[in-house]
Amino acid sequence: NAGVTQTPKFRVLKTGQSMTLLCAQDMNHEYMYWYRQDPGMGLRLIHYSVGEGTTAKGEVPDGYNVSRLKKQNFLLGLESAAPSQTSVYFCASRGQANTEAFFGQGTRLTVV
Amino acid sequence: SQQGEEDPQALSIQEGENATMNCSYKTSINNLQWYRQNSGRGLVHLILIRSNEREKHSGRLRVTLDTSKKSSSLLITASRAADTASYFCATDARSNDYKLSFGAGTTVTVRA
Numbered sequence: 001n002a003g004v005t006q007t008p009k010f011r012v013l014k015t016g017q018s019m020t021l022l023c024a025q026d027m028n029h030e031y032m033y034w035y036r037q038d039p040g041m042g043l044r045l046i047h048y049s050v051g052e053g054t055t056a057k058g059e060v061p062d063g064y065n066v067s068r069l070k071k072q073n074f075l076l077g078l079e080s081a082a083p084s085q086t087s088v089y090f091c092a093s094r095g096q097a098n099t100e101a102f103f104g105q106g107t108r109l110t111v112v
Numbered sequence: 113s114q115q116g117e118e119d120p121q122a123l124s125i126q127e128g129e130n131a132t133m134n135c136s137y138k139t140s141i142n143n144l145q146w147y148r149q150n151s152g153r154g155l156v157h158l159i160l161i162r163s164n165e166r167e168k169h170s171g172r173l174r175v176t177l178d179t180s181k182k183s184s185s186l187l188i189t190a191s192r193a194a195d196t197a198s199y200f201c202a203t204d205a206r207s208n209d210y211k212l213s214f215g216a217g218t219t220v221t222v223r224a
Contacts, residue, residue, distance in 0.1 A: 004154075033212060040121075040216060043214040045214075048212075050209075059213075092212070097142070097204065098143055099160070100160055101145075101155075101157065101212055103147075103155045103156070106153070
C-alpha cells in the first residue's frame, strides 16, 4: 500500500497565483486532515473531513478551500496565494476517530 | 489555539540516557497520541493512550497520562542517535469534533 501520498512535493508560486494540493489515501479512511507546519509553531489544522462529501474548518482556514468529492482524495486549494502561505503542508488520514493518523511526506510551498 | 503544548521546546542528551518530555492540554480528551517527525519528513505515530489509561509502554517508550492535571509525559529510555527527531503530542476529543490538535513539539538531539 502507498498509504498517504501528497502531490506535488515542492512548488514555488508567485503572489496571486492559484494552485491545488492533492492528498490521496488508499486505506479507505473516513477522516482526512490538512495541516500547515511553520517553524516553532508545530502543526496547525487548516481544514478536515469526516467522510466523503464533508468538509469543516480547522484553526487557520482563511485563504484556503477544500473538497472531498471522492473518499480517497482530499484537495486543498489556494485561490490567490500570499507570502504568508509559505509553509510545509501535511495531509493525514485515519480510519475513524480515536485511532492513529497516517501522514503524507509533505508539500513544501514557497510563495514569492 | 492549539490544544497541546510540549515542554521543553528542545532537549539535548547523550546516547544511552533517558529523554523525558511533557505535554499539557486545555480541555477534556478521549485520547492523547504521540508522534515523531524526522527532519523533513512526515509524522509517524508512536503511541496512543486513552483517557481511562494511566500508563502505556511500547518498546523503549513509556507514556503516562494524568487527566486531573491535563498532562502527559513521554519517556524514551536508553536513547540512540536514531531517536534524534521532533516529538509531538496530539489530543483527540469528541467535544472538539475529533480534530486531532497538535502542540509545537519538542526537538530531541541525541549526541553520540
